[in-house]
Amino acid sequence: MVSLSKETWGSRVGFVAAAIGSAVGLGNIWMFPMRAGLYGGAAFLIPYLILLFLVGVVALTVEFTLGRAVGGPIEAYGKTLPGGKYLGIFVNAMMLMIFAFYSVVVGWALKYFVTALTGKLLSVDPGSFFGSISFSTEAVVWQFIAIAITIGIVIIGVQKGIERACKIMMPLLFVMIIILAIRSITLPNSYAGLEFYLLPDWSKILSGKTWMIALSQMFFSLSCLGMSNVVYGSYIKKDQDIPLSAIVTAFGDTAVAVTAGFAIFPAVFAFGLKPTAGPGLVFVTLPVVFQKMPGGIIFAAIFFLLILFAAFSSTIAMLETNVQAATTHLNMSRKTATILFGLLAFVVGAPGAINPTYFDWIINISTVYLGPLGALIAALALIKFGVDKAYEELRKGALIEFPAIWQPWVKYVYPIVIIVIYISQFILG
Ligand code: PHE
Numbered sequence: 001m002v003s004l005s006k007e008t009w010g011s012r013v014g015f016v017a018a019a020i021g022s023a024v025g026l027g028n029i030w031m032f033p034m035r036a037g038l039y040g041g042a043a044f045l046i047p048y049l050i051l052l053f054l055v056g057v058v059a060l061t062v063e064f065t066l067g068r069a070v071g072g073p074i075e076a077y078g079k080t081l082p083g084g085k086y087l088g089i090f091v092n093a094m095m096l097m098i099f100a101f102y103s104v105v106v107g108w109a110l111k112y113f114v115t116a117l118t119g120k121l122l123s124v125d126p127g128s129f130f131g132s133i134s135f136s137t138e139a140v141v142w143q144f145i146a147i148a149i150t151i152g153i154v155i156i157g158v159q160k161g162i163e164r165a166c167k168i169m170m171p172l173l174f175v176m177i178i179i180l181a182i183r184s185i186t187l188p189n190s191y192a193g194l195e196f197y198l199l200p201d202w203s204k205i206l207s208g209k210t211w212m213i214a215l216s217q218m219f220f221s222l223s224c225l226g227m228s229n230v231v232y233g234s235y236i237k238k239d240q241d242i243p244l245s246a247i248v249t250a251f252g253d254t255a256v257a258v259t260a261g262f263a264i265f266p267a268v269f270a271f272g273l274k275p276t277a278g279p280g281l282v283f284v285t286l287p288v289v290f291q292k293m294p295g296g297i298i299f300a301a302i303f304f305l306l307i308l309f310a311a312f313s314s315t316i317a318m319l320e321t322n323v324q325a326a327t328t329h330l331n332m333s334r335k336t337a338t339i340l341f342g343l344l345a346f347v348v349g350a351p352g353a354i355n356p357t358y359f360d361w362i363i364n365i366s367t368v369y370l371g372p373l374g375a376l377i378a379a380l381a382l383i384k385f386g387v388d389k390a391y392e393e394l395r396k397g398a399l400i401e402f403p404a405i406w407q408p409w410v411k412y413v414y415p416i417v418i419i420v421i422y423i424s425q426f427i428l429g
Pocket residue numbers: 001002022023024025026027028220221222223224225228314317318
């Protein structure tokens with residue numbers, strides 16, 4: 001979830017809460033286990049954690065600092081980079097594609113929530129249930145509802161209410177995931193799942209593709225795509241703490257994702273499911289875990305409700321991004337822009353609600369190929385702005401200070417890591 005509707009953050013805590021909120025979403029609960037499952041469990045988790053230390057925390061400092069020092073993405077790129085305006089359009093197009101596939105998954109979650117409310121979710125066969133509702137015309141209808149709700153929230157202007165609710169809902173969601181992880185780990189025969197998730201097959205770690213997916217997953221999960229976190233940064237006051245917020249956000253977000261893995265993989269192996277199931281992994285596995293819990297159906301209903309809060313606060317941010325750009329640069333009214341870009345995302349995403357190949361394609365294009373480029377653009381803008389000036393900006397209001405090595409790190413290590421991994425996927429396969 002993310003908030004783009006405030007002018008400045010009221011307090012240090014308010015900013016940290018908003019930044020973590022921005023990061024936590026379907027990326028942690030649905031996409032992280034899916035990709036960990038596809039790319040070898042521990043062989044994915046280890047690169048992910050290494051990259052978190054190497055570039056994740058830095059990515060957040062880069063985007064927040066750029067935003068506070070120069071302004072939102074279009075201003076920041078426009079002022080620092082040649083063709084900056086087009087880079088602004090590029091990141092907006094990427095955001096639209098992300099909203100397009102994300103809304104398909106929010107649609108599935110809506111369907112699960114409604115089915116849990118009717119009490120039927122735990123009496124169906126999870127595999128065939130997911131099979132029957134995903135990639136179907138029904139999924140298009142649910143995707144449309146997900147988009148219509150987002151448009152409604154943005155037009156009525158109740159984002160702030162949703163954000164306030166999230167301050168309670170997100171910690172609750174984390175507690176629920178911990179409970180699910182405990183249930184999953186204590187299932188008979190869960191050990192193979194723990195082994196898969198924690199003991200790497202070293203041969204898989206050498207794959208360039210694994211590193212690329214881990215890198216892009218991390219950027220997506222932290223919402224570091226050169227877009228919404230730069231907007232966020234522009235709302236930070238000079239006496240608020242960027243380093244502390246970056247550290248808390250990076251580790252908080254990762255804690256949720258890693259715990260989601262503990263909720264999924266032990267159960268996957270305990271029930272003889274496949275970790276490589278892809279988009280259906282979480283949607284098939286969780287109902288099986290709920291079936292094994294006392295009061296499981298109540299848990300399921302609450303869980304999917306919490307997920308919907310996390311998800312809608314993300315979709316609001318995605319749509320708001322385009323709306324802000326269109327109202328300020330295309331002279332469109334807010335209402336027209338909201339409806340237009342919402343419908344555009346529907347049109348771009350709907351084929352993905354029906355066709356799994358297209359669904360995979362749009363996820364890969366937007367998150368794997370374009371996402372890290374968005375993060376790179378933000379870094380280049382900050383380098384052009386001057387890492388020494390940026391370092392001064394970073395230190396304003398900071399309780400925790402990054403050592404001065406932050407400057408060469410941002411200038412050399414950070415872009416080089418992104419570029420090397422980006423290229424290695426094509427060379428190493
Ligand atoms: N980080 C969010 C998630 O994990 C997704 C997101 C990306 C939200 C970019 C806003 C902007 O679900």
